[in-house]
Amino acid sequence: MTLRDVITLIQSISGHPCHKSYYCLALAVYYSCQLPFYTGLNLERQVYPLISQETGLPVKSIARSISRASSDCWEYGDHTKLEQIVKRKLIEPPSPKELILYLCTYLTDLPAF
16 A cells, blocks of 8 residues: 555545645555554554654644544545445544544455454
8 A cells, every 4th residue: 555545545535635634634544554453543642743754744733634634524525435435324523533544444454443
């Protein structure tokens, strides 16, 4: 799986795919997919610092960007495609961490938690 694969998947569910916040979401998914799932997903300690090193943005900015991208997916994105990824009907928006986990699970073909 490459970063391009992640970006392509995110673009398929995004509302406004050209918004810069989607790049942070793509990096979060990409780096999270490389972590062992059994250790738990600690975005603030494991993933956001890696994104910060790559982009030069502060961790708080990264968290806000990912939250905006997650909200944009829910408000303006393709719910049908998102539900195909999640493999169930969603009745409320996933948190940013949940969205990252769903996308990682989909990309790595691991069973959902």
